[in-house]
Structures are given as structure tokens and as C-alpha cells.
Amino acid sequence: MTRTEPTRLPRLMTRDRAALDALLASTVVGHVGFVDDGQPVVLPTAVVRWGDQLVIHGSTGSRWMRTIAAGAPVCVSVTAVDGVLVARSAFESALLYRSAVLFGSFGPVVEDDAEAALDVLTERLLPGRIREVRRPTPKELAATLLLAMPISEWSLRVFDEWPEDPADDVAGSAWAGHVRFGDPPTTVHDSPDLRPDIPAPASVRAVTGIR
Amino acid sequence: MTRTEPTRLPRLMTRDRAALDALLASTVVGHVGFVDDGQPVVLPTAVVRWGDQLVIHGSTGSRWMRTIAAGAPVCVSVTAVDGVLVARSAFESALLYRSAVLFGSFGPVVEDDAEAALDVLTERLLPGRIREVRRPTPKELAATLLLAMPISEWSLRVFDEWPEDPADDVAGSAWAGHVRFGDPPTTVHDSPDLRPDIPAPASVRAVTGIR
Numbered sequence: 001m002t003r004t005e006p007t008r009l010p011r012l013m014t015r016d017r018a019a020l021d022a023l024l025a026s027t028v029v030g031h032v033g034f035v036d037d038g039q040p041v042v043l044p045t046a047v048v049r050w051g052d053q054l055v056i057h058g059s060t061g062s063r064w065m066r067t068i069a070a071g072a073p074v075c076v077s078v079t080a081v082d083g084v085l086v087a088r089s090a091f092e093s094a095l096l097y098r099s100a101v102l103f104g105s106f107g108p109v110v111e112d113d114a115e116a117a118l119d120v121l122t123e124r125l126l127p128g129r130i131r132e133v134r135r136p137t138p139k140e141l142a143a144t145l146l147l148a149m150p151i152s153e154w155s156l157r158v159f160d161e162w163p164e165d166p167a168d169d170v171a172g173s174a175w176a177g178h179v180r181f182g183d184p185p186t187t188v189h190d191s192p193d194l195r196p197d198i199p200a201p202a203s204v205r206a207v208t209g210i211r
Numbered sequence: 212m213t214r215t216e217p218t219r220l221p222r223l224m225t226r227d228r229a230a231l232d233a234l235l236a237s238t239v240v241g242h243v244g245f246v247d248d249g250q251p252v253v254l255p256t257a258v259v260r261w262g263d264q265l266v267i268h269g270s271t272g273s274r275w276m277r278t279i280a281a282g283a284p285v286c287v288s289v290t291a292v293d294g295v296l297v298a299r300s301a302f303e304s305a306l307l308y309r310s311a312v313l314f315g316s317f318g319p320v321v322e323d324d325a326e327a328a329l330d331v332l333t334e335r336l337l338p339g340r341i342r343e344v345r346r347p348t349p350k351e352l353a354a355t356l357l358l359a360m361p362i363s364e365w366s367l368r369v370f371d372e373w374p375e376d377p378a379d380d381v382a383g384s385a386w387a388g389h390v391r392f393g394d395p396p397t398t399v400h401d402s403p404d405l406r407p408d409i410p411a412p413a414s415v416r417a418v419t420g421i422r
Contacts, residue, residue: 119301134383
């Protein structure tokens with residue numbers, strides 16, 4: 001059995017790549033697991049899809065990123081909590097979620113692709129932002145570690161069901177249903193060192209939730 | 212050097228237990244990493260603080276939970292994305308976040324504590340819910356695997372800073388500041404099998420964002 005085959009509730013598992021891409025488009029933070037001296041380590045970082053790759057970045061001074069840059073096996077977990085299934089008992093209640101787990105290893109983005117990969121990261125966080133700011137300098141590019149991992153070995157579980165309460169509970173007086181979360185309301189705050197004649201740009205005003 | 216000592220940007224690291232508790236109160240999903248046959252695996256699950264322990268639960272049929280129940284070393288990562296630091300360049304821009312990383316191992320919750328631990332989990336998701344639903348049955352308790360891990364070896368990084376743009380960029384015309392996320396708007400949906408005379412209860416109406 002491979003590690004992307006479900007052992008429980010296989011009906012929740014999907015091989016739908018479009019559903020994976022939708023999750024990666026709605027949730028920017030991934031949790032990257034690796035083995036360090038025999039011990040598991042899990043760290044969060046922005047994970048962005050670029051075609052058939054996941055791209056992450058950090059400082060060239062990041063010890064953990066240098067560790068996985070050498071190709072150590074990793075597991076990247078990306079999760080969205082979409083709400084709560086409120087059943088008529090605590091036992092049948094659950095979170096509504098989408099959970100992707102990807103296995104593989106990261107390698108460095110080749111130098112010729114580095115600037116384009118950084119643009120993909122910036123646009124993922126603030127669409128339109130790259131047209132509002134200057135280009136990265138060679139020094140900034142040199143200080144940035146960009147890593148990519150192919151999207152090949154992955155699984156996706158989507159839990160979005162109505163309560164399955166036993167008949168006794170359905171006949172009772174407890175409520176049941178879904179609480180669903182939308183995009184969080186966002187607020188925009190000028191930097192303390194901002195000149196007062198510079199209004200927040202389109203890219204910033206357009207942002208709603210990023211998770 | 213221990214694994215909870217920072218190698219980079221040590222100013223972001225805090226030992227403030229109240230700040231850790233606040234993060235655990237705002238973010239319910241944790242990513243649990245363990246080593247399975249030499250490979251890293253990271254899976255999401257609801258992580259709830261009960262005093263000085265983290266509690267997780269699942270079905271007794273869950274293979275991965277049974278694996279870590281035996282005391283394998285784990286790393287639990289809990290992350291909140293609070294917004295975006297929008298600097299005047301892509302390079303200086305970043306996510307605003309709080310990130311807790313806890314090391315240790317899980318063991319079973321003793322039978323006498325199981326029902327109380329389940330109540331803590333339910334109340335974490337929907338405060339007040341346990342007064343609105345019946346008690347768990349012995350059969351339900353027997354089907355639930357409850358695991359606890361002491362909160363002892365942990366680190367917390369809080370990144371919440373204003374842009375540190377170079378003077379040339381500050382003198383330019385690009386905007387800079389924060390975009391901050393609030394609680395996501397929630398919507399409530401009756402279960403298809405709900406009797407029409409049962410309104411959504413206080414616990415459900417009170418929920419805003421759970422992440």
C-alpha cells in the first residue's frame with residue numbers, strides 16, 4: 001500500500017487535481033515536515049503552486065531551508081477549515097475541512113527562474129502588486145533561497161457532509177447543520193513612516209482573506 | 212543548542228506562555244508531524260489545550276493516531292496568519308504570523324478523564340454546546356481515541372512588525388503598511404433532516420471564526 005492510499009473513510013479521498021489546485025489557491029500556509037537527526041520537525045511557510053510545482057522561499061540564512069534544499073524527504077500539509085458540522089451529539093460533530101498531503105523533496109529553483117518564481121509568490125499574496133513596486137535587486141535575489149518540489153505524490157481529503165445522526169437523535173430537539181466560514185474581514189493600516197499623500201493601492205484594497 | 216532555540220531572528224521568539232495559550236485559543240488546527248518508516252508525515256487535526264496538555268482525538272480506527280499513541284516523537288505546529296506586511300518592495304514584504312512549535316510525544320488519556328477531555332474539545336469548537344446536547348454514550352466513548360501531550364518543550368515566533376524599507380524606497384511612491392485579517396464571517400445552515408421548529412442554538416449563533 002502506498003502512503004497516499006487511505007486506510008479510513010476512502011470516500012473522502014479525491015484524486016481531482018482541480019480540487020487540489022483550488023485548495024492551494026485558498027490556503028497559502030503549508031506545514032513542511034522533515035526528519036532532523038531522527039526527529040520530526042514541522043514548520044509553516046508560504047506554499048505557492050507554480051504549474052506542477054510547489055514553491056517556497058526564505059532567507060539564504062535559514063538553517064531548516066538549507067537542510068531540506070539538499071533533497072531530504074519532506075511531507076507538505078495544506079489545510080483549510082471551512083466550517084463546523086454541528087450534529088445533534090458531540091460525537092457526530094466535526095470540522096469541515098479540506099486537507100492536502102504532498103510527499104517528495106525540494107530542490108533549488110534554477111537561477112534563471114528565480115525572479116519569475118518570486119513574482120509568482122508576490123502575486124499569490126497580493127495580486128497586482130508586482131506592477132506597483134520596483135523590481136528585485138540582484139542583491140535581494142542573491143539573499144533569497146527559492147525551493148521547488150514537483151506535485152506528484154499527493155492525496156486530498158475533503159470532508160463536507162451533513163450530519164449522520166442516529167434516528168433517536170434526529171427525533172430529539174437538538175439543532176443540526178453547518179457553520180461555514182467566509183473570508184475574514186480585512187483592515188488596512190498605513191505604515192508609520194508612510195507619506196500621507198500615498199493612498200493604499202489597488203492590490204492592497206483587493207485583498208480579502210489569505211490563509 | 213536545543214531544538215527550540217532560534218538560529219535566526221531571535222527577537223521574534225518569545226517564551227511567553229500566555230502568548231502561546233492565546234495562539235492555541237485562536238487556532239484550532241494543528242499539524243502533527245511524526246516519522247513513519249523513516250519518512251516524515253504531517254497530518255492536520257484539532258488541537259486543544261487542556262491545562263498544561265495538548266489533547267487530540269480521533270477514531271480508534273485511525274492508523275496514524277494509533278501509531279503516535281505508542282509514544283513516537285512528534286512535532287506539533289500551530290500557526291495563525293494574521294495579515295500581510297506590505298512593504299515598498301516585494302523583497303521586504305511578508306506574512307504577519309504567530310507560529311508555535313511543540314515537541315514531545317502523545318499518550319492515551321486515562322479512561323477516567325476521557326469524558327472530561329471530550330467536553331473540552333467540544334467546548335473549544337462550540338462554547339456552550341455541551342449543555343445543548345445529550346451526554347456521550349459508553350459506546351461512543353469506547354470508539355474515541357483521546358491522546359494528550361504535555362506542553363513542555365515549545366517555541367513561539369510572533370512576526371508583527373512594520374516595514375523596514377531602505378531610505379530610497381521610503382522616499383519613493385509605493386504604499387506600505389499592514390493588511391490585517393479579522394474573524395471570517397460565518398453563515399449558519401440547517402441540516403436537510405432538521406425539523407423546521409428547531410432554531411439554531413446560542414452556541415451556534417455565537418461562533419465566529421475557528422481556524
